[in-house]
Amino acid sequence: MSPDAEVDRNGLTALHYAAGRGDLQICRLLLELGAGVDTRNKDLRTPLMWAARNGHVEACEELVRRKADIHAANKLGICCLHWAAWGGSLDAVAYLLDQAADINAVCNAGCNVAVWAATAGSYDMCLWLHEKRADFASTNKNGHGVLNKAAWRGHSVKLMTWMLGIESIEEQLFEQDWDGELPVDRARQKGHTALAEWLHQQMCARRPSWQEAIEKIAAYRLRAARQLVAPKVTLKKHGEFEGGDFWEEHEDLLKKAWQERSPSHPELHDFGPAFEDRYIHPKLRDAAQQAREAKGEEAAWSLFEEIIPGVFASDCLFTAEFRQDFLGELESIEAAGIPTRRPNGMNRYGVILDQVGFERMLEGLVAAYVRPLGAMLFPELVGANDADEHYAFTVKYESGGDTELAKHGDASVVTLNLCLGPSVWEGGTLRFFESGGSGMYALPKGNASAGAGDIVFRPGMALIHRGQHQHQALELLSGQRVNIVMWLFARDGVVRIAPYAPDEQLTAAQRWESRRWRLDL
Numbered sequence: 075m076s077p078d079a080e081v082d083r084n085g086l087t088a089l090h091y092a093a094g095r096g097d098l099q100i101c102r103l104l105l106e107l108g109a110g111v112d113t114r115n116k117d118l119r120t121p122l123m124w125a126a127r128n129g130h131v132e133a134c135e136e137l138v139r140r141k142a143d144i145h146a147a148n149k150l151g152i153c154c155l156h157w158a159a160w161g162g163s164l165d166a167v168a169y170l171l172d173q174a175a176d177i178n179a180v181c182n183a184g185c186n187v188a189v190w191a192a193t194a195g196s197y198d199m200c201l202w203l204h205e206k207r208a209d210f211a212s213t214n215k216n217g218h219g220v221l222n223k224a225a226w227r228g229h230s231v232k233l234m235t236w237m238l239g240i241e242s243i244e245e246q247l248f249e250q251d252w253d254g255e256l257p258v259d260r261a262r263q264k265g266h267t268a269l270a271e272w273l274h275q276q277m278c279a280r281r282p283s284w285q286e287a288i289e290k291i292a293a294y295r296l297r298a299a300r301q302l303v304a305p306k307v308t309l310k311k312h313g314e315f316e317g318g319d320f321w322e323e324h325e326d327l328l329k330k331a332w333q334e335r336s337p338s339h340p341e342l343h344d345f346g347p348a349f350e351d352r353y354i355h356p357k358l359r360d361a362a363q364q365a366r367e368a369k370g371e372e373a374a375w376s377l378f379e380e381i382i383p384g385v386f387a388s389d390c391l392f393t394a395e396f397r398q399d400f401l402g403e404l405e406s407i408e409a410a411g412i413p414t415r416r417p418n419g420m421n422r423y424g425v426i427l428d429q430v431g432f433e434r435m436l437e438g439l440v441a442a443y444v445r446p447l448g449a450m451l452f453p454e455l456v457g458a459n460d461a462d463e464h465y466a467f468t469v470k471y472e473s474g475g476d477t478e479l480a481k482h483g484d485a486s487v488v489t490l491n492l493c494l495g496p497s498v499w500e501g502g503t504l505r506f507f508e509s510g511g512s513g514m515y516a517l518p519k520g521n522a523s524a525g526a527g528d529i530v531f532r533p534g535m536a537l538i539h540r541g542q543h544q545h546q547a548l549e550l551l552s553g554q555r556v557n558i559v560m561w562l563f564a565r566d567g568v569v570r571i572a573p574y575a576p577d578e579q580l581t582a583a584q585r586w587e588s589r590r591w592r593l594d595l
């Protein structure tokens with residue numbers, strides 16, 4: 075049997091893998107057994123691209139000795155040299171150029187090797203390529219040049235400073251891409267706040283009139299967004315699309331306006347060590363660390379009490395500072411005067427967190443904590459990709475607004491619900507039903523049954539439940555209750571219904587590993 079006969083779901087052969095790992099012995103063996111040196115996977119990548127991408131020069135040499143095509147490009151026109159640059163390996167780049175790879179080659183999107191090197195952020199490689207006369211002034215078909223790419227990725231000020239020393243690149247500071255964005259916008263949108271600040275200073279220092287222009291644009295966006303009059307919310311059921319045309323029409327302006335707004339607690343918007351120190355409960359941090367170090371999930375389990383079968387509660391997921399700061403930020407969001415869309419088809423009050431600037435924070439939080447916890451508590455439902463995406467919002471109950479929530483199942487495989495407080499209220503109990511639900515909300519057969527019972531929230535209490543476990547919020551009698559709700563589901567909103575058999579379920583290590591080894595970008 076040819077070694078190329080067996081491929082993975084991406085069409086990758088054993089030789090792709092061996093080359094990608096730089097395993098010279100195996101590469102040789104496979105080639106001797108008849109593996110095609112330029113065998114292509116589904117998107118037309120060759121083994122040499124993998125070796126170059128991962129900086130395995132010896133493997134590159136071996137493949138080239140066996141007549142691998144150094145000019146080969148994949149479906150997107152990304153050639154071996156681009157892969158090497160993107161992988162950040164100067165040695166691989168130098169080797170390929172030495173073998174007469176084309177320094178001016180561009181991929182289908184129009185990126186040349188300089189743009190790829192800038193995307194990778196390798197300072198040494200950029201300097202070296204510039205000496206070799208790679209074209210650093212070129213922009214791709216979306217109008218992205220080296221500066222835009224480096225800003226987008228949040229690369230170092232050292233690299234940026236060097237780039238700005240090249241006259242034609244200085245221009246890129248002021249050039250809008252095809253979406254109308256400047257490098258400084260890209261840096262800010264991706265959460266590289268300090269870099270964005272630095273880029274802004276560079277712009278002002280180079281063209282003082284720009285400071286004013288930028289401020290005017292920002293002020294204009296905020297003013298325009300504040301002048302919008304949001305459609306009324308009335309529906310208490312099936313209201314997802316209420317006013318949909320309005321929200322679609324102004325989506326872009328609103329997104330920019332939220333980016334311009336200065337948050338009252340910037341530290342809440344950046345997931346990272348500082349966020350975890352301040353906002354993740356120390357017990358959860360310890361438990362997660364143990365699980366990640368393969369010391370078991372006992373500590374993580376011990377954070378929870380299964381109050382009702384299938385409903386787990388914990389007071390140790392977030393700190394009190396998280397609740398305080400979050401409530402403060404919600405107040406400042408309300409005071410911003412920028413319209414916010416209703417959070418879901420039933421709750422009318424509250425905000426969609428991903429739309430008001432919490433997108434990046436939530437991505438990190440979900441990946442590091444919420445997804446592993448959901449997978450641990452509900453292994454029969456959360457497999458490798460069943461909770462890849464999230465939708466997060468707040469709900470607010472008070473008299474004159476929403477006071478209750480009808481019986482429903484969430485459009486999620488797992489839901490986390492954290493009670494923020496704020497202080498005192500009466501009523502507003504969350505009731506779970508034993509019924510397995512019906513239709514698409516039916517609980518999968520083979521689960522431990524879903525129990526029935528009432529849960530009285532207290533500030534700081536978080537629940538994790540199967541979204542399809544039917545529930546209802548009873549009437550709030552006085553005061554105010556605000557909760558954060560996070561729905562997890564698979565790509566495109568798919569919600570897992572068929573349970574995994576025990577031998578198909580993820581292992582603890584798989585649940586807690588934050589990055590899988592991937593032979594991919």
Ligand SMILES: O=C(O)CCC(=O)C(=O)O
Pocket residue numbers: 469479484489490491504545547557559
């Ligand atoms: O806190 C609430 O009232 C919302 C509860 C809910 O629907 C949920 O946890 O999924």
Ligand SMILES: [Fe+2]
Pocket residue numbers: 482483484489545
């Ligand atoms: Fe719900």
